Amino acid sequence: MILVTGATGTVGREVVRRLPAGPAVRIMARDPGRVPSAAHRAEVVRGDFTDPASLAGALKGVSSVFLVSSHIGDDDARFLETARTAGVRHVVKLSAAAVADSGAQDLITRWQRRNEDLLRACALEWTLLRPRSFMSNALSWAASIRSDGVVRALHGASANSCVDPRDIAEVAVRALTEEGHTGQVHTLTGPQAVTAVEQTAVLAELLGRPLRCEELDPQQARTVLRKRYPPLVVEALLESAQRQREGAKARVVRAIPVLLGRPAGSFRGWAKDHLAAFAGG
Known part of the structure; x- marks a missing residue:
């Protein structure tokens, strides 16, 4: 059986859509009501990274896991210990490319590094x-x-080799269902590095109307981000954006x-494929 965590998120929902018929699939969600309808053939169970009993129930009989964690803390340690006890064989972990950048020392990247180290040390087969x-x-x-008609971005002329989440999901499904991925680290990028200015131009062309890219200064970006994230996460994101400005995220x-x-x-x-979101009614 394959267990998918993060099935209500950007990559997880695409993993669920792409899993082939055949292997039994279970989805662990904190709120099962949010699991997409595409998961109709899967078993859906409630599970919370902070609740070891719910993790044990979700992992019972599972051989492979797609692991997505999003809250900075001890979620991975708790999950991996429960997975090991439950007899899980293989964990495919969604991490981040910045982990390999020795110059990236922001809070989020350090947390991801620690999670990778935990996975390597827990005696389970793994793919990153x-x-x-x-x-x-x-x-x-x-x-x-x-x-x-405005895109507001910090360091709008800095390039990032951003990746289509559907590609990440397809690689995850391969790792979950094919041999040859154990012990492998797959760094996933798009086909070219693009800037927010260039993305704005693409969207303008597709929408058939003019758009402009408006540069945010760091304090303006901080104010915007604080509406969505805790202060420590905001500072980590600003550090990460500075690394992008220095060219650290452009490699394909x-x-x-x-x-x-x-x-x-x-x-x-x-x-x-997502133009309707930008076009509105």
Whole structure:
């Protein structure tokens, strides 16, 4: 049986959609009511990373796990210990490309590094997925594009080799269902590094109307981010953005073409498929 965590999130829901018929699938969710309808063939159970009893129930009879954790703390340690006790064989962990950058020392990256170390040390087979930023992060601009025709971004001219979450999910499914991924680290990027200015131009072309990219200074970005994240996370995101400004996130890796036998999805392709979000009513 395959257990999918994070099935209500950006990558997890795409993993659920792509899992082939055959292996039994169980979804662990804190709120089972939020699990997408595409998961109709899967068993859905309530599970919370902070509740060891619920983890034990979710992991019973499971052989492989897609592990997504999002709260900085001890969730991974608790989950992995329960998984080991339950007899899980293989964990496919969603991590981050910044882990491999020795210059990245922000809170989020250090937490991801610690989680990777825990996985390697827990006597389970493992596969690490290290994506760059998700192309879907552009959805945070949708409201301002619809209302004002504006993309507001910090360091708008800095490049990021962002990746289509659907590609991440497809690699995750391969790792969960095929041999040959144990002990592998897959760094996942898009086919080219793009800037917010360039993404704005692509969206303008697809929408058929002018858009402009408005540069935020760090304090303006801090104010915007604090509406969504705790202060320590905000500072970590600002540190990460500075690393991008310095060019640390522009490198393209060809793992997706090698693993999937096709080119990695482009931002233009992702934007075409999600254009309704930017066009509004």
